[in-house]
Amino acid sequence: MQYRKYSFYILFVAVSFSWNFLNAQPYPQNYFRCPLDIPISLAGNFGELRANHFHTGLDIKTAGKEGLLVHAAADGYVSRIAVSSVGYGNALYITHPNGYTTVYGHLSAYNAAIQNFLRQTQYKSESFEQDIKPEKDQFPVSKGDVVAYxxxxxxxxxxxxxxxxxxxxxEKPVNPLLFGFNVPDIIPPVIQAIKIYPLDTNSYVKVVYDQNGKSSLKSLTANYGQNVKVFAYKKGEYYYLKNVTLLQAEGNIGFSVEANDYKDHDYNKIGVYSIELCVNEEEIYHKSMNVLDFDLKRYINTHVDYAERMKTGSWFEKCYVSPNNELPIYDSLKNRGIVPMKSGNIYHISFYLNDYNNNFSTLAFDVSSPQVKPEIPPIEKGYDSILSYDKPHNINLGNIYINVPKNIFYDNVEFKYQDLPGKKHGYSDIYSLGNAAIPCQDYFDVGIKADNLPARLQSKACIVSYAYGYLGGEYDNGWVRAKTRTLGKFLINVDTIPPTLVPVNIKNGKNMAGTNQIRFLVKDNMSGVKNYRGTIDGHWVLFQHDAKRSLIYYTFDEHCPPGSHKLVLTAADDRNNTRTVEMEFRN
Ligand SMILES: [Zn+2]
Incomplete structure (x- = not known):
């Protein structure tokens, strides 16, 4: 038990140091006020793991309601008003004289001055979606002003x-907690499980465990290309590996950990602020969520065990770093977090997980590298070749090709060329290149030779990915060529079906007096709603779009005075299939 006390002490010193160190950063303390009138309670925190990105702010609970006053966090000016049917929805940006910009997202509305200006701009440009950058003197704000709802x-x-x-x-997002907001958090991170990875062909892992105290022991083994998962449990102050009686490994070994943080007893999960991995009490990996970079957000797919995420939905944060990983979240790394284990040695492994308020959890265990390698069944080679991440790869199989530039992969990948020969669907065979569990940092070219594609359908043709759906693309001289940033199964299909426009509260000839909105559902079967346009008596009117509800709606305004009117609504998908609905109504 001696080492645990020792590591506890080391951790305490390390944390106190980084804590003070953080506070010594040039982040102004208490310069920004809380944007709401209620104390901050978090639904999500900075650096939380999300699909293809890290969360870049705080999700502050609004008591389950909309319409709470949103205040300017400090003096400054409105530098951006962005309106989108997806993402941040209605968003507002305030630039402050101290070098920071605050962003407020998912708003229901803006204050009257901003809202009027926005509506004028929307009518002038005949577009709901906006990205406006007002002049410095247009909307100055003082700390505490109501800017939105x-x-x-x-x-x-x-x-x-x-x-x-x-x-x-x-434009790099910074953890707002670094600015001195008081956000109570009394619960340390909860460790669920770890995974252990042999990282080359000379490495292995063997775990011997008993099944809940039953006398017979079982074992799990992994060679290169495989891994083992072990669950953790808490006893007293520390976490231990569940049911494990022996853990052996040799060669280059990596670890990952599945954990969540909780701030109080309401069970809503948030992300873990910091993870430290030590070997024999020496720190070899430390990540903390202080500053992120939008240009690098997709590197999350190599920060986590992407294949595990695809397979089970679980988020395991890797404590070893791929050679192509530019994330700015690793404070210290030794040998990229990879542990070289040599036979005849014992390695004491400890994980320290912290939340921002310095609540921490510890998991520690020993791994031995025996003199004699245990017998481990060889695995079947599941790939055709290994592709280097730092070289381009132009792979052409006759009827399908991909051109992958260098640094699309994060590490060398095991690649299988094709596993569905001759299976027919749509206007090509189904081709398989690599698999969808291999993460890719950016887009690359994919082309498929079209099979019996009639000329009239050429403009409707597209490439579809099994795992990720519609990719778009263009027909070109017998081929359909598109961009993809995923691997796996591909085929050519056509989208000839226009979006649907289903009226929610209107029909032809209806008297709409007494209602304040016209609402339609707009949906598309494949390529997605690209644009829509609503006019009343020939004039464009503002239909707002809520993509998650597939809803477009017009709120009656001065552009539709009481009387008889004609509504024309059109919607087009990404293959330019267009639907038009016409209706007469009174109000
Ligand atoms: Zn958010």
Whole structure:
């Protein structure tokens, strides 16, 4: 037990140091006020793991309601008003003289001055979606001014305020907690499980475990290309590996950990602020969520065990770093977090997980590298070749090709060329290149030779990925060529079906007096709704779009005075299939 006390002490010193170190950063303390009038309670925190990105702000709960007053966090000016049917929805940016910009997302509305200006701009440009950058003197604000109302717009799963602080010059998002907000958190991170990875062909892992105290022991083994998962449990102050009686490994070994943080007893999960991995009490890996970079957000797919995420939905954060990983979240790394284990040695492994308020959890165990390698069944080679991440790869199989530039992969990948010969669907065979569990950092070219594609359908043709759906693309001289940033199964299909426009509360000839909105559902079967346009008596009117509800709606305004009117609504998909609905109504 001696080492545990020792590591506890080391951790305490290390944490106190980084804590003070953080506070010594040039982040202004208590410069920003809370944007709401209620204390901050988090539905999500900075650096939380999300699909293809890290969360870049705080999701502040709004008591389940919309319409709460949103205040300017400090003096400054409105530098951006962005409106989208997805993402941040209605968003507002305020630039402050101290070098930071605050961002407020998923708003239901803006204050009257901003809202009027926005509506004028929307009518002038005949577009709901906007990205306006007002002049410095247009909307100056003072700390505490009501600038907007909280909501649930964009890709929001429930009413809340997304609040973000960015460095104005670089647009890099910074953890708002570094600015001194008081956000109570009394619960340490909860460790669920770890995974152990043999990282080359000379490495292996063997875990011997008993099944809940039953006398017979079982074992799990892994060679290169495989891994083992072991669950953790808490006893007293520390976490231990569940049912494990012996853990052996040799060669280059990596670890990952599945954990969540909780701030109080309401069971809503948030992300773990910091993870430290030590070998024999020496730190070899330390990540903490202080500053992120939008340009690098997709590197999350190599920060986590992407294949595990695809297979089970679980988020395991890797404690070893791929050679192509530029994330700025690793404070210290030794040998990229890879542990070289040599036979005849014992390695004491410890994980320290912290939340921002310095609550921490510890998991420690020993791994031995025996003199004699245990017998481990060889695995079947599941790939045709290994592709280097730092070289381009032009792979052409006759009827399908991909051109992958260098640094699309994060590490060398095991690649299988094709596993569905001759299976027919749509206007090509189904081809398989690599698999969808291999993460890719950016887009690359994919082309498939079309099979019996009639000329009239050439403009409707597209490439579809099994795992990720519609990819688009263009027909070109017998081929359909598109961009993809995923691997796996591909085929050519055509989209000839226009979007549907289903009236929710209107029909031809209806008297709409007494209602304040016209609502339609707009959906598309394949390529997605690209645009829509609504006019009343020939004039464009503002239909707002809520993509998560597939809803477009017009709120009656001065552009539709009482009387008889004709509504024309059109919607087009990404293959330019267009639907038009016409209706007469009174109001
Ligand atoms: Zn958010």
């Amino acid at each position: 909280s909501g649930n717009s964009g890709s929001s799963g429930g009413p809340h305020l997304h609040f973000e602080i960015r460095e104005t010059k670089t």
